[in-house]
Amino acid sequence: MVNMNEFTRLLNQVVERFLFVEHAAHPHTRRVDRGAVRDAAWRRTADAIVVALRLLIVLTVITGVLYPLAITAVAQLAFPVQANGSLVTANQSLVGSSLIGQANQAPLYFWPRPSAVDYMAGSAPDALGSSGATNFGPTNATLAALVREREAAFRSANALAAEVAVPPDMLFASGSGLDPHISPEAARLQIARVAQARGLEPAALAALVEQSVEPPQLGFLGKPHVNVLKLNLALDGLQ
Amino acid sequence: MSALEMLQVLCYFVLLVACTPLLGSYMAKVYSGESRWLGPIERWIYVWGGVKPDTEMGWKGYAFALLAFNLLGFVVLLLLQLLQDLLPLNPAQLPAVEPLLAFNTATSFVTNTNWQSYGGETTLSYLTQMVGLTVQNFVSAATGMGVVLALTRGLTRRSAATIGNFWVDLVRSTLYVLLPLSVLLALILTSQGVVQNLNAYAQATTLVGRPQLLPQGPAASQIAIKQLGTNGGGFFSTNSAHPYENPTPLTNFLEMFALLLIPAALTYTYGKLVGSARQGWAIFAAMLLIFVFGFGIMLWSEMSLNPATGAATNLEGKEVRFGVVNSVLWGAATTAASNGSVNAMQASFSPLTGGVAILFMMLGEVIFGGVGAGLYGMLMFVILTVFIAGLLVGRTPEYLGKKIEAREIKMALLTILLPGAAILSFSALAAVTPAALASRTNLGPHGLSEILYAFASGAGNNGSAFAGLNTNTPFYNLLVGLAMWLGRFGVILPALAIAGSMASKKVAPPSSGTFPTDGPLFTLLLMAVVVAVGALTFFPALTLGPLVEHLLMQSGRVF
Incomplete structure (x- = not known):
């Protein structure tokens, strides 16, 4: 049986360690409020995932929709025989x-x-x-x-x-x-x-x-x- | 080799050397912020993507952003394949992709491997090709460029905590480098006969009255980025051997050139960004020399008589319009550059031609290598070389004025050992698993070469194949998929860790005892380390495959 509290504590540790440690190591944050650190780390994690999703959508529209359709349009106008399989x-x-x-x-x-x-x-x-x-x-x-x-x-x-x-x-x-x-x-x-x-x-x-x-x-x-x-x-x- | 063919090969190399500083300095301007000709679009992307371009990331933040983006891309590509029968733009009414094959294909495009267990015209809908594969062709290449930029910043910054912003690197690489070059190449390709439409497959009745269904699709747009982004996954099953993917000798030359262009130019960009173009040229020279040497062996072997078939010219798996020399040059470039596209079947090359191709991948895909991936892989070897040079003279190793310490060496070794371990252990597993052995087309030593090739290709994120091996089986779809993950992120994460630790270090001015890393001596030493590490790791395996086959072929043995 997995103890949920134990699991949450571990997850928090991982997030703190992997995402915030570089800033915690900064000299003027020697005295650290652990709760604040953890909240900030979670926020940054969530932010990164949201940006990843939004950017994936934007780049998909540009490289996966606009780019092939624009090439198709130009190809059909300029090289209709070749673009349609010769x-x-x-x-x-x-x-x-x-x-x-x-x-x-x-x-x-x-x-x-x-x-x-x-x-x-x-x-x-x-x-x-x-x-x-x-x-x-x-x-x-x-x-x-x-x-x-x-x-x-x-x-x-x-x-x-x-x-x-x-x-x-x-x-x-x-x-x-x-x-x-x-x-x-x-x-x-x-x-x-x-x-x-x-x-x-x-x-x-x-x-x-x-x-x-x-x-x-x-x-x-x-x-x-x-x-x-x-x-x-x-x-x-x-x- | 005829005079014309020599001229072609010469032209290829001269153009490569000439374009390296041209494109290289342009990219340096893009990354240093000097060139902003697409600024309005760039800012628009940041707004819609929710990116704060001025925020810097530490190496862990950078790695997390990179992983999150790539994993999401993986999930989207997986879903596109599993649901393609329900989605639009599927005129051939292809069914949903089988789950393990979908896993393999999604993995391979996210890791810039672009391995083809799938069949193109018989497996994937236009929507999957465009919105799935084409997108990952761009962003997986841009991801590689991001890592090399982060590493460059790590090597040049002093006492810093951050190594850049992954989102910015991703967007700039896509927008300023990959997209404009792709537009240009796609239009030239389609003018030569590469198809670019959304039509249904065309039903023809041939001269002798037999039906022939001609596949169509938005191919040119994908093939352009497939070559430029060192991706290599074909729109059609037989990749750039297919006349709709590579119709003329001109398209062949351009596609072949495009696949080395960015990896070569990035060495110059690197030199510019670290403040000395000579640092970049030293790395470029090491890559070029190993490449030319390997290509020479491949060409010599392919043009030798094969006593087993009695044929002096081996055209099995090759197209008439390209001929032997163009097929071998492509075969060398695609395996050196971690591209993986083919214009001739690698499996049907002579034993040593195929053997050098396998070795190019086993060397860690650092002979030009993938876009970004080749250079950051090579920089791991640079660190190792500096370390060995330091040991030889008994001084603390330094690179670009920074001390190389235990942590960096450990990480660099990890990037070299992980892919190697995956190749050898997975190949060994396949060699004793009956289900894996049943996939071979060729028996004897060539069968082992097929297996070695598959895992070298997966772990090196290359994607080409000795396609006699039927890899669309649960065993290979899973294990090659695993090798791809290891070979990609098992190198990216340690490389970013090195970027982080190097960024935090101080710079010491060069002294009389500093080993210069921008001259011919360093180039030679770097080549020696790359070849020695590769040879020591893989020579026994290669002996049992290509080498033995070469010797048996001389005595006319067939299997």
């Missing part, structure tokens, strides 16, 4: 986002990188997908087997000669599972296959691929890459 429509229907890769293994198209989450391709409309990676480490047996499997699959699908190396982006899954890009080399190696499936001249396709290569940004940032969805839409536009 969505792409074709024939009046939403086909995706130029920033988000799509699962696509159809012979008629260029293929994206392997993905741990199948590019959030839902089994049904409104199925909530998530970005995600395999998180396989460098000595993971499953990863080693997958790399060999993907190498063989890409090689045979695109009828590559033995001395042609499969680019690493086609062997490894991305971090987001939504990588919209492949390397220019990976796109070039798929030209023959797509051309054959579509009955097109490989040279025409090669020109399209070269046009699609995005160089390093500002001349030096990042790696050259090809946006697979944009390339495939351009491909559909050819016919």
Whole structure:
């Protein structure tokens, strides 16, 4: 059974010790009225909690409401396409986002990188997908087997000669599972296959691929890459 | 590494060194009261918050205010998650967050860890993200800045009883530093394609006719402060690897730069506030040199052949638009700076790349470290270094003219031992608990690295992960949560105690026997102490994880 008086006394001691001691130690308060000290300490504690609560509310309004809403307003006015997900429509229907890769293994198209989450391709409309990676480490047996499997699959699908190396982006899954890009080399190696499936001249396709290569940004940032969805839409536009 | 990639890396470091005095002197002006360009708003906040800005606090009062504010923030964030299904701004109709996950997430955002047991687009409503996470991104960073300011005052004031006013430090850090930089960065990010809206998720039908639900939300505003405040908790599950969170090489460069900017600049601010910019540069140099050295090892290891997969270029967990070099530079910066955001999966890095990342966190997050947290953590090592230097020459150790005595050394050691003890003991516990071991994705030594990474990240308030480890389980949600509390307040409270005891001391003029703390010799000694303490504490554990894995990988072993 806890004695309430004992408990109150202890609590008072803690408050006195932790909140008021620095002022009690001050030279001109050598003779201390303990009751006054305690009351002052309690008052200061209560004050601090009230300020903490009020300031939390004020800062929440500023950083959690005004700030994101102001950025949203400016973004919607200045960059409406980018702020709304860089969505792409074709024939009046939403086909995706130029920033988000799509699962696509159809012979008629260029293929994206392997993905741990199948590019959030839902089994049904409104199925909530998530970005995600395999998180396989460098000595993971499953990863080693997958790399060999993907190498063989890409090689045979695109009828590559033995001395042609499969680019690493086609062997490894991305971090987001939504990588919209492949390397220019990976796109070039798929030209023959797509051309054959579509009955097109490989040279025409090669020109399209070269046009699609995005160089390093500002001349030096990042790696050259090809946006697979944009390339495939351009491909559909050819016919 | 191509010439362009070298140019990028060089650009990164030159810009960092150049911006340190620029932002650093601005912050010094804000904190010394010279710069008051947002004065009317500041005063308005004080009135509404009930703050008396001229009242000073002793270290206990400061600590109490800090704890009260952070605990209240914790409770609010907890409630937001538990009630999000009943609250507005939840267009994806996400259910309430499960209680242990909510505890873990609230802890992690209040402690500036921002660990992601949650999944972003599949777990948290827009309201929780904005009013909960975004707010804590700001105020937990501002809390860290407050502690470093209090410590600075403790070191510079003479025979004083007080170390400043927590409310004022909190408000000024948020209003003058974090908010303007965030506005700027958020707008640049959104111009590049980072989403910023309150729309419902967009339902697309892909080229081959499959449904794809595209998540939306107010992401840019949160990602800006997530990087600047060394928070790191992603708006989306895969953080800055997600194209909506980090769409282009330019956003990548800016986000990566933003995460080191304030911790680096604070060293200069510190130098200004203690009256000698050289004191700040000496600390900055120690941080930069360890960082560059570690980054070099990470890059070399990541670009070496992996005999286990036979691949010379490892793109597992990496995005094509960034490539290997940008992924490793980010990986180094985010673990050194206690940021914890990722643009590539840390778990899929080569063993030594991941190993150095773990070591950066184990060193106590003092290589730049968190906003404020890195510097006050480093100042604990500075005190230890001065003490060791004093022992070597047999004189009473002094720092900035003040005697370092038993009490300060005890407190400084506490800040170093507490996180270390949490990392090693919790990892050991996980390694013998079947439920904890079942969370691993990778077996063999990499599995141990996953566990070590989790607790180093929690105790270091970093927040990045070897995400193969499924940490959304009761075991990890609780223990990593505990490690976060220990790693945050187990360092803040002793640091404030040191601020209090140092403030009350007199200043003695420097004599011929005073060890100068603003030169290259001190920088070297400081680096040696940081590395030696880290190595002695963690080398055995790291040997069993990354080192063994590296050696086994060379012989082509897989698990």
